[in-house]
Amino acid sequence: MAIYELLNLGFQFLDSFAFIVLATAGLAIIFGMMGIINLAHGEFILVGAYATTLSFHAGLPLPLAMVAGVVATTIFGIVLERTIIHRLYGRLLDSMVVTFGISLVVIQLTRIVFGNSLEQIGTPFGGISYGPYSYSTYRSVVLATCAIATLVGLYVLFTRTDFGVRARATIQDEETARSMGVDTDRMYLSTFAIGSALAGLTGALYAPTITMSPELGTGFLVEAFVAVVVGGPSVILGTPLAGGLLGLVDAVFTNLGGQFIGTVFLLLTAIVAIRVLPDGITGLLEDLREKWRRAE
Amino acid sequence: MSEKPSLEARLRGPFEGPNTIGNSRRFWLSFVLGTALLAVYPVLFGAYAAESTSVYLVYGLLGVSLAFIWGFCGILSFGQVAFFGVAGYAFGIVSINLASYTGATLGVLTGVAVATLLAALLGYFMFYGGVRDVYVTIITLVVALVLHTFMGQTAGSQWAIGEAALGGFNGMVGVPDLAIGFGTAGLEFAGAMHYYVTLLVLVATVLGLRALVNSQFGYAMVATREDEARTEMFGYNTTFIKFATFTIGGALAGLSGVLFVTWGNYIDPSEFAITAAAMPVIWASIGGRESFVGTIAAAVVIQRIQIGLTGEWALVVVGSLLVIVILAMPDGIAPRVGDAVDYLRNRGGGEPAEPPTATEEVSD
Numbered sequence: 001m002a003i004y005e006l007l008n009l010g011f012q013f014l015d016s017f018a019f020i021v022l023a024t025a026g027l028a029i030i031f032g033m034m035g036i037i038n039l040a041h042g043e044f045i046l047v048g049a050y051a052t053t054l055s056f057h058a059g060l061p062l063p064l065a066m067v068a069g070v071v072a073t074t075i076f077g078i079v080l081e082r083t084i085i086h087r088l089y090g091r092l093l094d095s096m097v098v099t100f101g102i103s104l105v106v107i108q109l110t111r112i113v114f115g116n117s118l119e120q121i122g123t124p125f126g127g128i129s130y131g132p133y134s135y136s137t138y139r140s141v142v143l144a145t146c147a148i149a150t151l152v153g154l155y156v157l158f159t160r161t162d163f164g165v166r167a168r169a170t171i172q173d174e175e176t177a178r179s180m181g182v183d184t185d186r187m188y189l190s191t192f193a194i195g196s197a198l199a200g201l202t203g204a205l206y207a208p209t210i211t212m213s214p215e216l217g218t219g220f221l222v223e224a225f226v227a228v229v230v231g232g233p234s235v236i237l238g239t240p241l242a243g244g245l246l247g248l249v250d251a252v253f254t255n256l257g258g259q260f261i262g263t264v265f266l267l268l269t270a271i272v273a274i275r276v277l278p279d280g281i282t283g284l285l286e287d288l289r290e291k292w293r294r295a296e
Numbered sequence: 297m298s299e300k301p302s303l304e305a306r307l308r309g310p311f312e313g314p315n316t317i318g319n320s321r322r323f324w325l326s327f328v329l330g331t332a333l334l335a336v337y338p339v340l341f342g343a344y345a346a347e348s349t350s351v352y353l354v355y356g357l358l359g360v361s362l363a364f365i366w367g368f369c370g371i372l373s374f375g376q377v378a379f380f381g382v383a384g385y386a387f388g389i390v391s392i393n394l395a396s397y398t399g400a401t402l403g404v405l406t407g408v409a410v411a412t413l414l415a416a417l418l419g420y421f422m423f424y425g426g427v428r429d430v431y432v433t434i435i436t437l438v439v440a441l442v443l444h445t446f447m448g449q450t451a452g453s454q455w456a457i458g459e460a461a462l463g464g465f466n467g468m469v470g471v472p473d474l475a476i477g478f479g480t481a482g483l484e485f486a487g488a489m490h491y492y493v494t495l496l497v498l499v500a501t502v503l504g505l506r507a508l509v510n511s512q513f514g515y516a517m518v519a520t521r522e523d524e525a526r527t528e529m530f531g532y533n534t535t536f537i538k539f540a541t542f543t544i545g546g547a548l549a550g551l552s553g554v555l556f557v558t559w560g561n562y563i564d565p566s567e568f569a570i571t572a573a574a575m576p577v578i579w580a581s582i583g584g585r586e587s588f589v590g591t592i593a594a595a596v597v598i599q600r601i602q603i604g605l606t607g608e609w610a611l612v613v614v615g616s617l618l619v620i621v622i623l624a625m626p627d628g629i630a631p632r633v634g635d636a637v638d639y640l641r642n643r644g645g646g647e648p649a650e651p652p653t654a655t656e657e658v659s660d
């Protein structure tokens with residue numbers, strides 16, 4: 001019996017980990033790299049999910065429909081960046097208020113155009129059965145694999161490529177980067193586009209598992225913001241670490257007491273983490289590294 | 297013997313200073329006129345109109361609670377609705393269980409106390425934990441969203457506290473009217489009376505906060521907003537200043553929550569939802585977060601537009617308005633109104649220029 005319980009916990013963990021990482025990635029990139037708090041993050045996910053679902057109903061096979069979802073969200077992000085967001089760099093609190101306004105408009109327009117729900121795509125791949133339990137293959141194995149692939153992809157992109165170096169240089173010191181010949185304006189645009197694409201990917205991947213309603217983005221917000229806070233300033237490392245910690249907490253307590261108890265403990269963990277580590281997990285790592293360096 | 301200040305100067309004195317917008321005689325005349333108009337409104341349009349307008353004033357008070365902490369101390373909280381809602385529920389629980397004047401009175405006290413405690417607790421964790429400005433915003437938002445989830449799942453009969461059922465997404469119904477008294481002796485404030493109580497609370501709050509932000513403490517608040525590190529260097533305990541400001545803001549939001557629940561005799565979890573959580577931020581942004589009167593005006597007008605447009609396009613209009621106002625006027629409308637008045641007067645010429653308005657000093 002115990003082995004089944006343990007398996008159940010394992011699948012639950014994969015599910016929570018994938019959800020937290022995917023919900024957070026786009027938000028974390030845009031916040032960590034650009035200093036824009038995107039309160040419309042949920043609505044970027046909404047655009048991805050709706051574009052995927054609509055393309056699927058229009059006859060595209062699911063993987064292609066997902067690609068369409070990502071592309072649609074990226075275009076959506078680029079248009080917003082060029083028209084509105086680029087005026088808000090360096091204005092952190094204003095960026096929150098404006099993106100919230102955008103979020104209101106997108107939710108309501110979605111409701112006006114598509115009504116209160118869309119027909120949902122069925123979850124593919126069925127389930128894995130073990131003993132008296134079964135767990136959705138898609139939600140645990142497939143999504144966790146996608147989450148890890150996304151993290152690895154981001155890591156490579158931002159640390160191993162020329163683009164990544166330029167992007168990070170822009171973030172660290174815009175003026176110097178510009179004097180070294182980096183087109184910083186384009187770097188901001190590309191980073192925002194990547195963040196949007198990630199949110200679109202999350203929407204596309206979760207489209208077959210959640211109810212298609214104009215408010216679906218709100219369901220991702222709590223986890224995403226908690227993970228950003230717990231992860232701390234270094235987003236590429238912070239996201240998987242926060243995802244791992246919070247995913248474990250969520251899995252254990254969801255297993256014990258249901259979905260709601262899981263969320264409560266998620267929040268409690270976040271509060272304790274903030275009280276103990278105001279700069280998040282990566283802030284702690286940075287401190288430790290400093291100490292070691294000094295000890296040597 | 298030295299000359300005594302005029303009665304007007306003595307009346308105005310405590311409520312104005314460099315930290316508030318609107319210190320001219322013109323402002324005070326409009327303030328008194330506006331209050332007087334609001335006071336005769338029920339006489340002109342009847343008790344029903346007053347009753348339905350009361351809620352806009354309640355929202356005004358909620359907006360003021362945010363303008364106070366955001367505009368003057370730089371703390372942007374998306375969680376004012378958390379204190380608002382918690383106080384509403386607390387009033388409901390107490391007053392339903394003790395159905396008497398004592399119950400309602402205790403309900404008011406409990407509601408405000410619970411909201412204040414929650415704000416103090418949250419503020420302690422955040423400010424003494426060294427949480428930085430934008431994370432404060434995120435945390436307060438998350439608290440509101442979690443309360444939304446929590447109250448939404450309280451549908452079953454196990455979620456009743458005494459007689460008061462929390463009711464999940466259907467909300468808590470049958471909350472008594474606002475009343476003050478003991479046992480069977482007391483005053484009940486329903487209909488037009490609720491309107492007057494709310495108006496009184498609102499005017500008193502605005503005057504009280506104007507006095508506070510122009511006091512020693514207010515200077516410290518504004519200094520913390522402008523440059524926290526420097527203020528700390530001067531020996532001010534900025535952590536405590538932020539903590540105290542946030543707690544006062546929570547108490548005021550709680551008071552507005554009590555007024556809200558006694559207005560509709562009803563409260564549900566949608567008060568904690570993200571759309572509700574953002575409304576105070578919208579009012580303060582559009583009205584001008586450094587102006588209490590501006591925020592109140594924005595709250596009244598925007599809520600009125602939302603109801604007037606009946607549904608579909610209301611949120612689209614409000615959302616677009618928000619984006620446009622922040623991009624065009626980052627400080628909101630109220631400071632611009634002050635500028636416009638000055639501009640018109642100077643163009644008219646003739647009169648010698650009045651002392652510089654607060655706007656110029658604050659925007660420095």
